Amino acid sequence: MTEAEPLVTVEQGVLRGCTKTSLDNGEFLSFQGIPYAKPPVGQLRFKAPQPAGKWQGVRDATTECDECCSKAFKQFFGKEDCLYLNVFTKHLSSKKLKPVMVYIHGGGYVTGSSKAAIYGPEYLMMEDIILVTFNYRLGLMGFLSLNDGSLGVPGNAGLKDMVMALKWIQRNIKQFSGDPNNVTIFGESAGGSAVHYLMLSPMAKGLFHKAIAQSGCATNGWAISTRHGAHLLADVLGIHAHDERVILEHLQQVSAEELYEAAEKVWDPFYIGRYRPFAPTIETTTHEPAFISEHPLKIIKSGRYNKVPMIVGSCSREGMFVYAMCTANMKKNHLLSDETLVPASLNLRKGSGKYKEVVEQIKRFYFKGHDPKSNIDDIFRVYTDNFFFYEIYRCTKLHxxxxxxxxxxxRFCLETELNFMKILYGYTEKGACHADEFSYLFKNSGTVEVSDRDSPEMIGILRMVKLWTNFAKHANPTPDKKDPILPVEWKPISKERFYVLNIDEDLTLLDEHPEKEAMGLWDTLHQRYSVTSKL
Known part of the structure; x- marks a missing residue:
């Protein structure tokens, strides 16, 4: 074996990888396009993943495989045969096994992939850890659900893909010098909520040991689905049947591209006022193990979940993303529409007296009688809180x-040339947009090249990488009190103090979250109206 052609043997066969270079010019080994499950095609479409088969000879693992099916910007992307993962490591035969970090990409459960153009490993591979990234099924392929338990499509196939990937890691990661008893799962946006779902699922028990949920949790309104998507999709395709067995047979025969074109006509509101047709769901009775069969809040309150050390948080102005989404369609501007202000979880009938009262209460708090459009930051704040932060805050306190x-x-506030999303939208207001922080953990081809060690971009990268990998290694992000790159002790929250690490040009530990007053408003609304508050 040469450094240019590393070979590793896993359960399914032999892999040939290649050598790459990290941000600090160190070498690491790259193995891409490793199948962790059978291609979910034909009769396996919409169903739980099955273990991958073996291959003969040496499999080329030097290039990425196709991303999973999705449709964005009017274009269809990907293939159904997409359940592959990538492993990056510094050593194949280390005597001491290394911490494993498994990243789950975001994209609202409808788009995204593990492609290195967005999630390049060069930053994290400065540290002596094993990094794994992977694809999982998206949209209707990953989250179509049927009520007939005998059909084997209860939903959450995309989340079950994640479980299968974690099982593959448990069986094979030692071959890459990874420690199967020290696995940290981390993810952003939908990936952050998926991390949280894995904590709550009995299927994932024992498959990971630490969790980092960035800008997402299982109770965010956009991370929960109703169970009507399959019937809505069938109507669009002209499948006029009540029998779900008949519907499934037809849906398994239609081409993937035609399915995703039809799905575009099934409105998927990324608004908190409506539940989505294809996203994680609470499974009904089935003949196979359920990923999740109770409401996430009920599971958290019961204590029946996978308890591990956690890092949780969000960007300071997540709502910049929501603002852009609401104004993207100039023919139908949804900015400050009621459905973007009032969460469906409040269980209020749209247009009712109580509903209108809540709308006005929210507007009074955030806009204080002024024209909302006179201060765009007020709009960013309300969307930050109701789309992302409140549920993250509430779940954290319950845990x-x-x-x-x-x-x-x-709380991530840092603003540099690496803030990919904020720069993409062209915002100049203060704060970090949704998804701005992951470009400090992964090399992103959409951002600037970083080389100046004293630049705020490089310092931001070094800090985020160190915090996240320290946690993976020690369950403590700041174990070394003398580390000059981390000049603060990050304390865990307690019942007495809700400590918040404010990640900006300087690192500051706050005694409580600066949005505490706003959290009080949402607490009051949920206690008064939400049925989930009584679970």
Missing amino acids: LENNKHPIYFY
Whole structure:
């Protein structure tokens, strides 16, 4: 074996990788396009993944495989045969096994992939860890659900793909010098909510040991689906049948591209006022194990979940993303529409007296009688809180009640040329947009090249990489009190103090979250109206 052609043997066969270079010019080994499940095609479409088969000879693992099917910007992307993962490591035969970090990409459960153009490993591979990234099924392929339990399509196939990937890691990661007993899952946006779902699922028990949920949790309104998507899709395709077995047979025969074209006509509102047709769902009775069969809040409150050390947090102005989404369609501007203000979880009938009262209460708090459009930051704040932050904050406080492991909370505010999303939208207002932080963990071809070690971009990268990998190694993001790149001790939250690490040009530990007053408003609304608050 040469450095240019590393070989590794996993359960299915032999892989040939290649050597690449990290940000600090160190070498690491790259193995891409490794199948972790059978291609989910034909009779396996919409169903739980099956273990991957073996291959003969040496499999080329030097290039990426296709991303999973999705449709964005009027274009169809990807293939059904997409359940592949990538492993990056510094050593194949280290005597000491290394911490494993498994990243789950975002994209609202409808788009995205593990492609290195967005999630390049060069930053994280400065540290002596094993990094794994992978694809999972998206949209209707990953989240179509049927009520007939005998059909084997209860939903959450995309989340079950994640479980299958984690099982593959448990069986094979030692071959890459990875420690199967020290696995950290982390993800952003939909990936952050998926991390949270994996904590709540009995299927994932024992498959990971730490969790980092960035800008997402299982109770965010956009991370929960109703169970009507399949019937809506059937109507669009002209499948006029009530029998779900008949519907499934037809849906398994239609081409993937035609399915995704039809799905575009099934309105998928990324608005908190409506539940989505294709996203994680609470499974009904089935003949196979359920990923999740109770409401996430009920599971958290019961304490029946996978308790591990956690890092949780969000960007300071997540709502910049929502603002852009609401104004993207100039023919139908949804900015400040009621459905973008009032969460469906409040269980209020749209247009009712109570509903209108809540709309006005929210507007009074955030806009204080002024024209909302006179201060765009007020709009960013309301969308940050109701689309993302409140549910993250609420779930974190609930976990504190019965998770004895440390929970670290952060607020990402840093603004440099690496803030990919904010730069993409052209915002100049203060704050970090949704998805701005992952470009400090992964090399992103859409951002600037970083070389100046004293630049704010490089310092931001070094800090984020160090915090995240320290946590993976030690369950403590700041174990070294003398580390000059991390001049603060990040304390876990407690019932007495809700500590928040403010990640900006300087690192600052706050005694409480700066949006505490706003959280009080949402607490009051949920206690008064939400049925989930009584679970």
